[in-house]
Amino acid sequence: MPALPEQVTVPHFVGQRQITTTTKTVPRPGAGQLLLQVKANALCGSERPQWANGTTVTPGHEAAGIVVAAGEGTTTPLGTPGVVFLMDFCGNCRNCRQNFTNQCLNKRADMGFNQDGGYGQYELIHENIFFPVGDLPLTEATMLLDIMGTGGHAINRARLVHSDIQTILIPGAGPIGLGVLAMAKLLLGDDVKVVISDVVPYRLKLAEAMDGLPVLSTEMSLADGLKYHGLQAPDVAIDCAGKAMVRDECMALLAHRGVMVSVAHGEGLTVKNLYGDFVFREMTLIGSEYFAYHELEDNLKLLNANRAYMDQIITHRLGVDEIQRAFELFFGGETGKVIIEQ
Numbered sequence: 001m002p003a004l005p006e007q008v009t010v011p012h013f014v015g016q017r018q019i020t021t022t023t024k025t026v027p028r029p030g031a032g033q034l035l036l037q038v039k040a041n042a043l044c045g046s047e048r049p050q051w052a053n054g055t056t057v058t059p060g061h062e063a064a065g066i067v068v069a070a071g072e073g074t075t076t077p078l079g080t081p082g083v084v085f086l087m088d089f090c091g092n093c094r095n096c097r098q099n100f101t102n103q104c105l106n107k108r109a110d111m112g113f114n115q116d117g118g119y120g121q122y123e124l125i126h127e128n129i130f131f132p133v134g135d136l137p138l139t140e141a142t143m144l145l146d147i148m149g150t151g152g153h154a155i156n157r158a159r160l161v162h163s164d165i166q167t168i169l170i171p172g173a174g175p176i177g178l179g180v181l182a183m184a185k186l187l188l189g190d191d192v193k194v195v196i197s198d199v200v201p202y203r204l205k206l207a208e209a210m211d212g213l214p215v216l217s218t219e220m221s222l223a224d225g226l227k228y229h230g231l232q233a234p235d236v237a238i239d240c241a242g243k244a245m246v247r248d249e250c251m252a253l254l255a256h257r258g259v260m261v262s263v264a265h266g267e268g269l270t271v272k273n274l275y276g277d278f279v280f281r282e283m284t285l286i287g288s289e290y291f292a293y294h295e296l297e298d299n300l301k302l303l304n305a306n307r308a309y310m311d312q313i314i315t316h317r318l319g320v321d322e323i324q325r326a327f328e329l330f331f332g333g334e335t336g337k338v339i340i341e342q
């Protein structure tokens with residue numbers, strides 16, 4: 001391993017949608033920690049506040065890199081490539097012990113939000129949130145995080161209460177919506193019908209290439225979109241748009257035994273006509289937040305078996321020196337996943 005530098009230049013999100021650079025000390029790993037040299041980090045819609053308002057933390061929570069230094073008590077060999085799970089979970093609380101690591105009651109950090117993340121050259125993490133990926137290229141390995149992780153978790157949440165999902169409705173064809181679409185196909189099989197809506201035609205083209213049935217929301221309601229594709233009430237709606245109106249529309253459209261999964265944060269949701277709809281039709285409303293660390297293992301197998309299919313989601317790869325342009329492009333709306341590579 002080459003000697004580590006004392007200091008490095010990293011992106012600095014100063015607010016007002018501007019990213020400059022600053023110098024930071026390269027941390028040395030303490031007990032139980034690893035230092036990664038980051039090779040790729042995907043942009044995410046949840047970085048909008050950091051982009052708009054600025055932060056002293058170096059953002060980036062969809063990182064893939066190589067272990068270049070390891071602290072006392074760790075077992076990961078130097079040179080191991082892998083990805084970083086966003087939530088620095090404790091491993092000991094009631095929820096962690098039951099594998100609900102995304103619901104840790106004693107979380108140490110959210111990487112890239114309150115601790116330096118993956119847009120810097122180096123990222124310091126606890127070993128338990130590192131997941132080795134073998135010889136998978138690291139840019140593609142970022143698909144294991146918000147795309148396959150969050151997407152798959154949403155499908156699995158729905159499967160907890162629905163055993164024969166045939167039709168899924170996804171409002172929102174941004175990266176998370178595309179991830180949910182992809183994981184619906186990979187986990188439930190090609191026969192599942194996935195209707196996906198958005199206001200951006202570019203995104204719907206991507207969704208269509210990934211076997212989604214597109215609905216352009218500026219031209220058609222969700223109900224008309226379903227009809228257009230020869231479908232009726234969906235078994236599951238997975239909201240990736242975050243609009244109260246859209247969620248209410250989904251609730252009204254769902255079939256008997258219908259499941260509404262909320263992945264997007266954003267606005268609220270109203271359970272109307274409690275007896276006539278919600279109780280009578282035995283509907284379920286479920287939240288779905290990120291995913292649990294142990295889900296990475298199955299998703300790595302799925303990714304290795306479906307690389308060409310998943311690669312379609314990555315539409316732009318830019319160097320860290322182009323991070324300003326990368327964010328402008330991404331929040332311009334006409335991209336899939338945008339990756340910063342170093």
Ligand SMILES: [Zn+2]
Nearest residue numbers: 044045046146
């Ligand atoms: Zn994210």
Ligand SMILES: [Zn+2]
Nearest residue numbers: 090093096104
């Ligand atoms: Zn915990």
